Amino acid sequence: MIKKWSYFLGLSLFIAVVSSGFKTNDAKQFGRIEGFHLAEDEITNYTVPTVDETAKISYNFPFTGKSYIGFKQAIAIKESQGLYKLVNPYGYMGKYQFGKSALRAVGIKDAKKFLNSPQLQERAFKALLSKNKWELRKEIKRYEGKVINGVKITESGLLAAAHLGGAGSVKKYLRSNGTQGFKDGFGTSLRSYMKKFGGYDTSNIIANPSPKVKLD
Numbered sequence: 001m002i003k004k005w006s007y008f009l010g011l012s013l014f015i016a017v018v019s020s021g022f023k024t025n026d027a028k029q030f031g032r033i034e035g036f037h038l039a040e041d042e043i044t045n046y047t048v049p050t051v052d053e054t055a056k057i058s059y060n061f062p063f064t065g066k067s068y069i070g071f072k073q074a075i076a077i078k079e080s081q082g083l084y085k086l087v088n089p090y091g092y093m094g095k096y097q098f099g100k101s102a103l104r105a106v107g108i109k110d111a112k113k114f115l116n117s118p119q120l121q122e123r124a125f126k127a128l129l130s131k132n133k134w135e136l137r138k139e140i141k142r143y144e145g146k147v148i149n150g151v152k153i154t155e156s157g158l159l160a161a162a163h164l165g166g167a168g169s170v171k172k173y174l175r176s177n178g179t180q181g182f183k184d185g186f187g188t189s190l191r192s193y194m195k196k197f198g199g200y201d202t203s204n205i206i207a208n209p210s211p212k213v214k215l216d
Contacts, residue, residue, distance in 0.1 A: 160197035
């Protein structure tokens with residue numbers, strides 16, 4: 001009888017000890033996964049980009065090489081990061097950063113309409129290239145292939161430089177053998193544009209002394 005009593009007492013103690021290992025002082029901790037729990041006094045914080053940060057868009061354009069499309073793409077990225085509605089601190093507008101005088105030269109008087117129309121901006125860019133190619137036709141023939149200030153002169157480089165500072169500034173630069181340069185408000189020089197945008201195919205641009213953009 002004593003042996004049976006001792007047996008059941010020992011068994012009961014064993015079960016009690018084993019069972020205590022599965023108990024918890026805080027029932028709320030059951031099922032908690034470390035790293036995915038917030039206490040009642042914890043605060044979650046979220047950060048969102050500012051308006052300026054969201055305006056800085058990164059584009060992944062397809063590779064277009066030295067074609068005319070590649071030329072346009074390269075100019076646009078340099079001028080405005082490819083943003084049609086960008087207006088810089090000096091008042092230059094759009095994807096290709098046109099000034100009001102350049103717009104008037106290709107027949108555009110409504111700056112607001114220009115800024116809100118990608119189609120109009122593309123037409124204006126091509127029209128201005130045509131005008132600059134006409135104004136620089138003699139310089140292109142005379143200087144293309146020569147090296148000035150360490151930069152090989154090409155048609156596309158001259159057209160890009162004219163887009164930056166005007167055909168007159170390009171003529172002065174060439175005739176002075178690069179001693180009379182031009183820089184815009186940000187310090188960008190004609191030489192840098194001639195170098196950066198040289199060697200593109202702009203043969204499809206037809207020289208025109210007075211091109212006018214077709215308005216819708």
